[in-house]
Amino acid sequence: MKRVGIRGTAAGVGAAVALAFTGGAVAQSGAPIKIGFVTELTGPWTFFGVSCVAGLKLAQTEINKAGGALKRPLEFLVVDNQTNPSQAVAASRNLDVTEKVVAISGPTSSDTALAMYGYAEQNKLPFLVPVAAFPQLTKPGTRYTFRLEPNAAGWGYAMAKFIEQKKPGAKVALMYSDAALMRAITAGFKYQAQRSKLNIVQDIMFPQGSSDATVQAAQVKASNPDFVIVSGAGAFDNTITNQLLDLGVKPNQVIHPYGITTQVFNWGQRSVGSYYGTFFDHSLDGVTAEGRQFIKNFEAANGRPPSYVENFCYTTAYVFKEALQLAGSAEREKLRDALSRIKSKETTSGVPIEFDKNGARKEYIYYMQIGSVDGKKTYKAKQAFYTEWDPEVIPVYDLVK
Amino acid sequence: MSDATVLVLMSTISTGLLLGAIFALVAAGVTIVYGCVWLPNASNGQFFVLAALIAWSLTTTLGWGSAAAMLAVIILGILLSLVLERTLIRRLYDTPNRNIAYFVLTLGLTQIMSGIFSLTYAKWSDQFTLPPLFEGVTMFGAFPMSNNRLGVLVIGFLLLGALFWFLRQTPYGRALRAVFQNREAAALRGVNVRGMYKFSFVLGSTIIFIGGVLFALAYSFDLTVAWTMAITAFAIMIVGGPGSVLGALVVGLVFGFTQAIVSIFASPTAATFSYLGAMLAMLLVKPTGLFSR
Numbered sequence: 001m002k003r004v005g006i007r008g009t010a011a012g013v014g015a016a017v018a019l020a021f022t023g024g025a026v027a028q029s030g031a032p033i034k035i036g037f038v039t040e041l042t043g044p045w046t047f048f049g050v051s052c053v054a055g056l057k058l059a060q061t062e063i064n065k066a067g068g069a070l071k072r073p074l075e076f077l078v079v080d081n082q083t084n085p086s087q088a089v090a091a092s093r094n095l096d097v098t099e100k101v102v103a104i105s106g107p108t109s110s111d112t113a114l115a116m117y118g119y120a121e122q123n124k125l126p127f128l129v130p131v132a133a134f135p136q137l138t139k140p141g142t143r144y145t146f147r148l149e150p151n152a153a154g155w156g157y158a159m160a161k162f163i164e165q166k167k168p169g170a171k172v173a174l175m176y177s178d179a180a181l182m183r184a185i186t187a188g189f190k191y192q193a194q195r196s197k198l199n200i201v202q203d204i205m206f207p208q209g210s211s212d213a214t215v216q217a218a219q220v221k222a223s224n225p226d227f228v229i230v231s232g233a234g235a236f237d238n239t240i241t242n243q244l245l246d247l248g249v250k251p252n253q254v255i256h257p258y259g260i261t262t263q264v265f266n267w268g269q270r271s272v273g274s275y276y277g278t279f280f281d282h283s284l285d286g287v288t289a290e291g292r293q294f295i296k297n298f299e300a301a302n303g304r305p306p307s308y309v310e311n312f313c314y315t316t317a318y319v320f321k322e323a324l325q326l327a328g329s330a331e332r333e334k335l336r337d338a339l340s341r342i343k344s345k346e347t348t349s350g351v352p353i354e355f356d357k358n359g360a361r362k363e364y365i366y367y368m369q370i371g372s373v374d375g376k377k378t379y380k381a382k383q384a385f386y387t388e389w390d391p392e393v394i395p396v397y398d399l400v401k
Numbered sequence: 402m403s404d405a406t407v408l409v410l411m412s413t414i415s416t417g418l419l420l421g422a423i424f425a426l427v428a429a430g431v432t433i434v435y436g437c438v439w440l441p442n443a444s445n446g447q448f449f450v451l452a453a454l455i456a457w458s459l460t461t462t463l464g465w466g467s468a469a470a471m472l473a474v475i476i477l478g479i480l481l482s483l484v485l486e487r488t489l490i491r492r493l494y495d496t497p498n499r500n501i502a503y504f505v506l507t508l509g510l511t512q513i514m515s516g517i518f519s520l521t522y523a524k525w526s527d528q529f530t531l532p533p534l535f536e537g538v539t540m541f542g543a544f545p546m547s548n549n550r551l552g553v554l555v556i557g558f559l560l561l562g563a564l565f566w567f568l569r570q571t572p573y574g575r576a577l578r579a580v581f582q583n584r585e586a587a588a589l590r591g592v593n594v595r596g597m598y599k600f601s602f603v604l605g606s607t608i609i610f611i612g613g614v615l616f617a618l619a620y621s622f623d624l625t626v627a628w629t630m631a632i633t634a635f636a637i638m639i640v641g642g643p644g645s646v647l648g649a650l651v652v653g654l655v656f657g658f659t660q661a662i663v664s665i666f667a668s669p670t671a672a673t674f675s676y677l678g679a680m681l682a683m684l685l686v687k688p689t690g691l692f693s694r
Contacts, residue, residue, distance in 0.1 A: 042516075044625065046523035178670065207670040209629040211620050212420055215665045218412035218544075222405035235528035238621035246538065246547045247408065262526045266621060376461060 032075035036095030043083025055310030059317035085115035110134035150363035156188025173202035177233035280311035291348030360391035411544035421657025422557030428637035430608030436644025437601035446631030452613030478610030642690025
């Protein structure tokens with residue numbers, strides 16, 4: 001039954017893609033170049049997978065209207081992995097063996113991405129990860145996997161740099177959920193905090209499923225920190241934030257390691273002044289003309305501005321296009337070599353794209369300060385900090401196993 | 402006492418009371434249905450989330466106020482419970498070992514509801530927040546408590562008091578308790594037992610709905626809260642004694658305070674597991690629960 005469902009989804013997306021080709025496409029010849037896109041369309045990570053596909057489809061339509069890659073249309077076969085690692089592997093195998101895809105992509109969760117990583121490396125199948133930050137996805141020895149999103153331990157490193165610049169010797173409180181992503185961010189932060197001479201006054205980890213942080217927020221408030229780093233899983237992130245603000249912590253003391261559009265909406269007007277990390281935001285200073293068009297098209301289709309999740313998936317399609325052109329062929333080994341050599345820029349923001357020997361990207365992050373939140377429609381933020389770093393500026397693969 | 406001490410002490414008390422009231426309400430809803438119908442409702446967490454999601458839709462999409470949304474959810478909860486009772490629940494009233502059949506049935510409901518949420522709400526957002534019922538903050542010494550949480554706490558305790566009064570002081574409540582204790586004897590005394598089954602299912606489910614809305618008013622939520630709440634409600638019911646509303650009320654409050662206190666003296670992780678540990682210990686030492694008859 002599952003197999004039928006997967007093929008049904010792929011066929012449905014294929015049909016949708018075929019329909020998209022009918023409108024004003026530049027002349028293309030030959031069969032479509034198939035790329036498997038295994039993502040979270042159901043299960044706990046649904047929102048991220050669905051948002052990712054929304055970004056991908058915009059790029060796919062643009063690319064195919066402009067002639068595709070190697071004068072052939074790009075066809076992304078979108079398959080649901082149900083936010084389930086074993087399902088992600090089964091879908092990858094099906095796309096590899098039955099559909100003969102040239103590469104796979106799609107996961108927005110580190111768990112499913114790690115499962116696909118094993119399959120891709122073992123079967124020499126190029127794998128471009130759009131959104132998954134667990135460091136081990138680009139561990140030393142990686143050959144077929146490339147990742148667009150910077151690794152999470154690096155985010156922690158960058159956050160320490162940001163705080164060091166804002167207030168040298170600052171007192172910092174940490175409040176985070178016991179999840180792989182948050183643990184990796186915290187590990188990177190703690191490593192760099194020592195070197196940046198920051199003083200960690202509270203280090204509070206919540207188990208998954210927590211719903212209340214009032215007592216811990218009071219402990220944090222009582223320790224009088226300069227900044228509080230808040231990184232709760234799912235809705236708990238917003239609960240922690242509100243409870244800190246209820247107790248009198250100022251918004252500009254609150255730093256979120258990352259923020260997507262729905263999070264900013266939920267933090268709301270009362271969080272104006274607080275900071276969040278991101279890799280793309282509609283309020284960035286450096287959004288290109290193509291980026292503005294992407295934002296406009298995305299807003300028209302989805303009723304909200306895109307965030308970095310949608311941008312990474314949009315960018316994924318363009319990276320594939322560019323790598324295929326560079327490879328001059330839709331063969332797996334040549335595509336893999338082309339990905340390793342690529343030196344490009346995100347069309348939406350101009351941020352460089354190049355991968356190191358392990359497939360990790362030259363990393364970067366922006367910190368934004370929330371300026372206003374208009375209900376659930378839009379918000380404004382200003383760029384407060386930007387930094388780039390080498391993926392191994394800190395020992396990421398030793399810090400997070 | 403220093404301001405820092407007041408902050409931590411008052412936050413512990415307020416968290417204990419608020420979580421305790423919500424836990425107690427939901428567990429009371431679960432135990433009323435179990436005690437009367439022998440229906441261990443595995444989908445109680447999904448009912449809880451459904452209520453919160455409907456309130457979110459009414460406030461966010463339609464722009465209703467939180468109070469109006471809460472009333473609408475209560476009415477919808479009653480209607481949905483009546484429909485479920487008529488179409489599914491009553492078909493198993495006369496089934497031997499019906500508690501097993503009900504458990505399987507409600508597990509199926511859990512899967513269906515979680516699938517529906519995954520195909521709808523999960524695509525729209527990864528987290529949900531309701532507008533506050535009350536604005537502003539009330540100071541208790543150095544401790545500022547949002548009026549919204551204070552309001553939810555007061556409503557929660559009023560509802561718990563009303564439920565307790567209803568079960569103790571009204572003919573319907575007494576009939577319900579009679580069915581809890583001995584169905585045959587209650588029937589001999591003229592109680593309409595099947596009518597009480599229906600009434601208890603609707604009452605218990607509606608209380609779970611109310612718990613869901615109160616939780617959504619006090620906290621941001623996502624779909625994972627269904628599982629957390631389902632486990633918590635069952636743990637409270639087992640420790641308090643399956644079918645004992647008093648047990649649900651007392652143990653719910655104790656669990657709320659335990660979570661608040663353990664999280665400050667040990668860690669939030671230890672707090673979460675403390676009540677699961679209490680449940681396991683109770684199953685080993687006194688499987689009938691603290692307040693069983």
